[in-house]
C-alpha cells in the first residue's frame with residue numbers, strides 16, 4: 668500500500684466499490700469523462716461529497732470537463748486490489764448462504780467464494796455451482812491450504828462466536844462479513860463488517876414512516 672491510499676478516510680473508502688462499479692459500466696459503454704453531477708445522480712451520493720472523496724485520490728475534476736474515467740478506474744483498481752483475487756469462504760449453507768453461493772460476485776469485483784462449510788451431513792460433500800461444501804472439522808486446514816483471507820458468516824447467531832474463534836485463532840483470515848445478528852469479538856488484527864438484514868429492513872421502514880420526504884443521509 669502506498670501513502671496516498673493510507674490517507675483516505677474510512678467513510679470515503681467505503682464508497683469506493685460503489686464508484687468503481689459505476690465507472691466500470693461507464694467505461695464499458697465507451698464514456699471517457701463524467702461530471703460529479705452525473706456521478707451523484709447515479710450513485711446517490713451528493714456531489715460535494717464526491718468532489719471531496721475524489722480529491723483524496725488526486726482526481727481533480729476540471730470545470731466543464733468533469734473527471735477522466737480511465738484515470739479513476741486505474742486508481743480504483745489499484746486501491747481495491749482488483750488485480751488480485753481475494754479468496755472467500757462461506758460458513759453456513761442455509762437459505763442465505765445458498766443464495767450467496769449462487770450469486771456471481773465476480774461480475775462486479777475480484778472476489779470469489781472458493782469453498783463452503785456446514786455441519787449438516789446432508790449438505791457436506793455436495794456442490795452448489797462450482798463450490799464444494801466441507802464439514803466444519805476441515806475448517807482450519809482448508810482455510811489455510813486454500814489461502815482464504817475473507818469469511819462470510821451465514822450460520823445461526825448462537826454459534827457465530829464459537830466459529831469465529833476457530834477461524835481467527837488458527838488461520839490467515841483477515842476479514843469477516845457477518846450476516847448473523849451476533850456481535851462478534853475478534854482480535855484487533857481482524858476486521859468485521861456486520862450486515863444484519865432484519866435491522867436494515869426495520870430501519871428502512873422506520874425512515875419511510877418518520878422521514879418520508881428526506882433523501883438518504885450518507
Ligand code: ATP
Pocket residue numbers: 758759760761762763764784785786787790803821822823826830
Ligand atoms: P436451512 O433452511 O437450510 O436450515 P436457514 O438459513 O434457515 O437454512 P440456519 O439455522 O440459519 O438455517 O442455518 C444456516 C446454516 O448453517 C444451515 O445450513 C446449518 O446447517 C448451518 N450451521 C448450523 N450450525 C453451524 C455451525 N456450527 N457451523 C457451520 N454451519 C452451521
